[in-house]
Amino acid sequence: MKNNLLILLFIILAIPFSRAQTPTAEELVTVHSVTNSTAMTSISGASAGALVFNLADKNLYIFDGTNWKVVGANGPEIGRTKHSFQSADHGGWYLLNGRSLTSLSSSAASAANSIGITGNLPDATDRVLKHPNSGESLGDIGGAASTTLNQANLPNVNFTGTTSSNGNHNHDFSGYFSWESIRHSSDAYREVLLSGGTNSTNTTGNHTHSVNVNSGGSNQPFDQYQPYLVANTFIYLGV
Secondary structure (H helix, E strand, O other), rough: OOOHHHHHHHHHHHHHHHOOOOOHHHHOOOOOOOOHHHHHOOOOOOOOOOOEOOOOOEEEEOOOOOOOOEEEOOOOOOEEEEEEOOOOOOOOOEOEEEOOOOOOOHHHHHHHOOOOOOHHHOOOOOOOOOOOOOOOOOOOOOOOEEOOOOOOOOOOOOOOOOOOOOOOOOOEEEEEEEEEEOOOOOOEEEEEEEEEEEEEEEOOOOOOOOOOOOOOOOOEEEOOOOOOEEEEEEEEOOO
């Protein structure tokens, strides 16, 4: 049907030129225009085959009975995603920002439901896309932009230690020892401390101390980003 319509449209447009003269404005085929996709999807009662020119994206659209599709081009399939520097919905592409499906047009919400999206659009804010593993489903989210290491994440290194054992020392004191007999016939000689001179204590003071090494950390999280370029993420739900 689309090919036949395009051939018919080409013939109609070519008729004025077949007379080898510049056509007048009245001789040109007029297609109604709309300001943007919102205005286009708000058209009620459109019949299959209706044409409209979208002034926002400069494309000609045809109504297939359910959705508006770009004429002469194979549009993206429902559910395709893309990155763009555009900041708002456009041409059937909807920003993935977690909003409720009830805020979309009925056709866009229906298209979202058809590919398994219910309740809300996924929120791609501060996220990158990845293929699901065996335990994940489409639309699941995970990961974190930053992380804080726990002690269990550190290498298995023993930071304990001991001090050097160089504490051996003695102390001097005044006096000297001498063998003297107490003036009593029943007492033997005994070593007594007399005044004068110096002497020293024994040197038995070597010892060690246990130490603990503080890491000096403060549990501050760090970013996990690779070098990046910021852009918006959109999903195609038709117009």
